[in-house]
Amino acid sequence: MLAACATGPGVEGASGGGIAPGPDTASNGPAAESVAANTGPVAPYPIKNPLTATVLGTPDKLKAKLPEDAPITVRQIEPLIARDTPSTLRYARPLNYMFTPQAKPAPLAFVIAGTGSSALSSKCVLLSRALYAAGYSVACLPSPTAVTFMLGAAEHPVPGRMPTDVADLYRLMHAVRDDAASQIDITGYGLTGWSLGATEAAFVARHDATAADADERFDFSRVVLLNPAVSVWDSVGRMDALLDKSLPGGITQVPEFLAKGLGGLKNVYAKNESLRFNEDFLYKAYESGAADQDDIGALIGLAFRLSLANMAFAADVLSHSDVIVPEDVDLGPYDDLGVYFQRSFSMTFDDYIEQLLVPYWNRDGRSVPKAELIREADLHSIAAFLAADDDMRVFTSADDPILGDSEVAFLRDTFGERARVRPNGGHMGNLSYQKTIAALQDYFAP
Amino acid sequence: MNTRRYLAILLISALVIGVLGLGGCASTPPPSTVDPNTPASVPADQTTANPLAIDDPLSPLNRRIYRFNALTDRYVLLPAVHIYDTVAPEPVRDGIGNFFSNLGEINTFANSVLQLKAKSAGVTASRFVINSTVGLAGFFDPATHIGLNQRDEDFGQTLGHYGAGTGPYLVLPFFGPSNMRDAGGIAVDQGLFYVIDPLQINGNLPASAAYNVFFALNKREQTNFRYYQTGSPFEYLLVRMVYQNYRALKVAQ
Numbered sequence: 001m002l003a004a005c006a007t008g009p010g011v012e013g014a015s016g017g018g019i020a021p022g023p024d025t026a027s028n029g030p031a032a033e034s035v036a037a038n039t040g041p042v043a044p045y046p047i048k049n050p051l052t053a054t055v056l057g058t059p060d061k062l063k064a065k066l067p068e069d070a071p072i073t074v075r076q077i078e079p080l081i082a083r084d085t086p087s088t089l090r091y092a093r094p095l096n097y098m099f100t101p102q103a104k105p106a107p108l109a110f111v112i113a114g115t116g117s118s119a120l121s122s123k124c125v126l127l128s129r130a131l132y133a134a135g136y137s138v139a140c141l142p143s144p145t146a147v148t149f150m151l152g153a154a155e156h157p158v159p160g161r162m163p164t165d166v167a168d169l170y171r172l173m174h175a176v177r178d179d180a181a182s183q184i185d186i187t188g189y190g191l192t193g194w195s196l197g198a199t200e201a202a203f204v205a206r207h208d209a210t211a212a213d214a215d216e217r218f219d220f221s222r223v224v225l226l227n228p229a230v231s232v233w234d235s236v237g238r239m240d241a242l243l244d245k246s247l248p249g250g251i252t253q254v255p256e257f258l259a260k261g262l263g264g265l266k267n268v269y270a271k272n273e274s275l276r277f278n279e280d281f282l283y284k285a286y287e288s289g290a291a292d293q294d295d296i297g298a299l300i301g302l303a304f305r306l307s308l309a310n311m312a313f314a315a316d317v318l319s320h321s322d323v324i325v326p327e328d329v330d331l332g333p334y335d336d337l338g339v340y341f342q343r344s345f346s347m348t349f350d351d352y353i354e355q356l357l358v359p360y361w362n363r364d365g366r367s368v369p370k371a372e373l374i375r376e377a378d379l380h381s382i383a384a385f386l387a388a389d390d391d392m393r394v395f396t397s398a399d400d401p402i403l404g405d406s407e408v409a410f411l412r413d414t415f416g417e418r419a420r421v422r423p424n425g426g427h428m429g430n431l432s433y434q435k436t437i438a439a440l441q442d443y444f445a446p
Numbered sequence: 447m448n449t450r451r452y453l454a455i456l457l458i459s460a461l462v463i464g465v466l467g468l469g470g471c472a473s474t475p476p477p478s479t480v481d482p483n484t485p486a487s488v489p490a491d492q493t494t495a496n497p498l499a500i501d502d503p504l505s506p507l508n509r510r511i512y513r514f515n516a517l518t519d520r521y522v523l524l525p526a527v528h529i530y531d532t533v534a535p536e537p538v539r540d541g542i543g544n545f546f547s548n549l550g551e552i553n554t555f556a557n558s559v560l561q562l563k564a565k566s567a568g569v570t571a572s573r574f575v576i577n578s579t580v581g582l583a584g585f586f587d588p589a590t591h592i593g594l595n596q597r598d599e600d601f602g603q604t605l606g607h608y609g610a611g612t613g614p615y616l617v618l619p620f621f622g623p624s625n626m627r628d629a630g631g632i633a634v635d636q637g638l639f640y641v642i643d644p645l646q647i648n649g650n651l652p653a654s655a656a657y658n659v660f661f662a663l664n665k666r667e668q669t670n671f672r673y674y675q676t677g678s679p680f681e682y683l684l685v686r687m688v689y690q691n692y693r694a695l696k697v698a699q
Contacts, residue, residue: 091516091674091681118677146677255498262691266698310678334509341680 045422045430050399051296053429064437066129074120075099077179079152080171086317088331095152096120097176098140100128105185107221107446110173111140112193112201114428116307118142118149123194126432127440131192134441137184139176143197144168145307147314157318158360159311160353161368162232162377166203173204174216189218190444194428195402198228198394199379205392206385222444223392227400227428230407232377236304236349238402243301246294251305251346257298300401300427309344312352313337315360316344323355379410386414393418393443395436397425500690501614508617512682515622516673523666530663539667541585546664547596548577548584549644553635557599561607566597598696601638602631606697615686620662623689 043062047053076094085093098119109131113121124140131138142149144165150157153172156164180186193201205223229235247253316324317331324343325331331340347355353370361368375381386392394415398408412419420439422430430436502508530539551574558567573589573596580588590596605627606612613626621632640648647653678684 089679091679092677116677118675120672120675120677142677147679148677258498258691262695266695306678310680313679333513334506336505336509337680337683341683344680 042434045424045433047429048424050401050426051293051300053424053426054300054401055296057429058433062434063432064130064434067133070100070129070132072098072100072125072128075179077175080175081153081155083151085151086331087333088335089147089151089314089317090333092148092151095148098124098128099180100132100138101184102137105187106135106137107188107190108177108180108186109136109138109190109192109444111138112169112197113140113143113146114195114197115143115304116145116310118146123431127192130437130441131444134444135446136190136444137180139180141169141172141176144200145196145311147310150314150318158315158356160357161361161373162203166200166207169200169204170207189220190222191220192224192226194226194431196229196232198225199232201225202228202379202382202386205389206382221391224440224443225394226431227396228379228394229402230379230410233353233374234404235402239301239304240348240350242297242401243305246297246301261295305345308347308349308352309341312347312356313340313344315356319360321356321360383414393420395420395439397422397430399424400427402427498687500686502686503614504616508615509682511617511619514619518620519673527663527666530667542660542664543668544587545584546661548574552642552644553638554597554599556638557601557604558597560604561599566599569594570597600631601634602628603697605631612690615690623685625690628693
């Protein structure tokens with residue numbers, strides 16, 4: 001669980017965001033090294049196992065060194081959707097984005113967060129620093145799967161239908177641009193996103209290119225998709241399968257799994273009196289053999305499940321779907337959520353589709369077949385656009401566990417020279433690696 | 447002054463007795479994270495092995511304090527830390543951090559001794575002597591540079607070391623997540639610090655106030671946690687789980 005906290009898409013560790021992002025989020029190196037310093041000879045990304053890479057990320061000494069003086073702030077905007085806030089979700093009320101302004105006229109880069117992540121995610125901090133160093137003002141936006149987005153920006157509060165999620169994102173981007181324009185002089189636009197946010201970025205770029213009102217277009221001059229899902233529902237299906245395989249007892253096995261993990265940590269910890277909890281600790285725990293492959297797989301699966309649990313609970317409450325919280329239960333702000341947590345956490349992605357997404361899109365006069373919902377959230381459906389858009393790049397790893405081999409091949413074929421596919425790195429394990437960040441900055445350089 | 451010290455010692459003794467009393471069945475140490483409602487038929491190793499079973503009978507109150515802390519953090523502490531970050535340059539803040547960290551060695555030393563951890567006590571004492579002298583009253587940390595890594599022991603861990611259970615989960619105003627045992631531990635550690643009075647500030651109201659303000663600013667600045675940053679409706683449950691298990695690991699160290 002602790003490892004998942006540090007890197008998974010679920011609980012964001014402790015760092016980043018807020019008023020004073022911690023120095024450990026993106027780099028522990030000396031402040032204000034130039035971008036050029038990142039491009040010297042660098043050891044290759046060291047972790048060959050994709051699941052391990054996904055959990056452990058990049059060792060400190062191979063992380064990109066980024067300026068720590070980037071003026072990262074968090075700005076609030078008015079909700080874009082008029083909706084009563086259920087008191088159990090009121091913590092998520094302010095609609096935030098992470099804003100890093102340049103003092104001089106500069107292009108604005110939008111970053112779309114990955115599954116379940118808010119705009120305060122540590123990856124927002126990392127990418128804001130990287131793109132700020134490359135000369136951009138940066139606005140990092142919450143994922144449509146984040147509770148705060150569902151509450152304040154989603155027309156339909158059951159995320160997962162790509163066209164409506166993208167329309168919501170597009171509306172949010174305009175609101176953010178209007179808000180940011182009072183602070184900065186914007187000379188153009190870039191766009192990126194990671195994981196699900198990368199898939200969404202591709203659809204946003206297409207939405208923009210085909211927008212009816214030319215004045216409303218951003219005309220992104222640079223778009224980078226970082227470890228996108230190709231077929232969103234195939235990818236989440238892989239996460240379900242990973243958890244099934246690595247935790248055969250399913251969710252009921254979680255207490256036992258955590259106990260075993262904690263027992264392993266306890267051994268590592270007891271042998272090293274001066275050891276403290278940080279990323280090095282995770283490496284030490286891993287090296288000491290406290291975790292085997294199945295454990296790592298289970299951690300990733302559980303981290304995704306936690307994101308899903310958050311989203312499913314909020315979707316159920318907001319749409320009165322009567323799947324997790326009974327219709328006649330009105331949860332107060334201080335009510336114990338234990339039973340609802342268990343119910344949400346035991347949902348698979350497949351359950352979410354069957355019990356929440358599909359029913360929502362087939363009630364109150366709406367009628368969208370399941371097959372269409374699945375097809376809409378697949379990059380194959382916009383392959384022609386992706387193949388033709390010279391301003392778009394994709395960065396991924398051949399061993400990314402959310403992708404199948406045919407999907408990696410699809411990205412290679414569709415993007416051709418514009419695909420940067422590394423052999424190792426897992427799912428964003430190499431995101432903060434020097435060469436990844438340098439490639440991103442090189443491409444974004446105005 | 448003597449009367450006040452006497453009172454402080456009395457208070458500490460009461461707390462120690464109270465806390466030890468809570469973990470009364472010390473001969474069979476209760477697992478740190480087990481719900482007392484667990485049926486007796488469940489094998490002991492399985493009960494100790496359930497990190498999710500956390501005793502939280504005060505949940506309604508705890509949740510209110512959690513929210514109080516989140517609001518205090520947002521409207522008072524973080525803005526104050528922001529000013530602190532703006533006014534004091536990083537080397538100054540690092541120095542202040544080292545200063546408080548050095549004072550913290552007193553409690554770590556005392557608790558290392560109480561747990562009969564000779565090496566930890568030795569390293570901590572050496573660190574304190576070196577950093578207080580060569581490190582200019584603790585503003586610098588040369589001890590770490592010569593390989594004396596900092597230890598971290600407190601009275602909550604000492605109680606845990608001797609088998610005291612955590613008691614129910616607690617959220618303390620301002621201090622955040624805790625439990626009955628650790629809350630008592632905080633009181634004892636603070637009491638010890640008060641009794642020793644290393645800065646000789648007892649009775650000096652402005653000095654005590656300045657100490658406490660900087661202590662709080664430094665503590666908050668060094669804590670990376672942001673309320674509601676997980677974005678999860680279940681954050682209270684997650685923090686509770688992480689805190690209790692983290693403390694269990696520290697006790698085992």
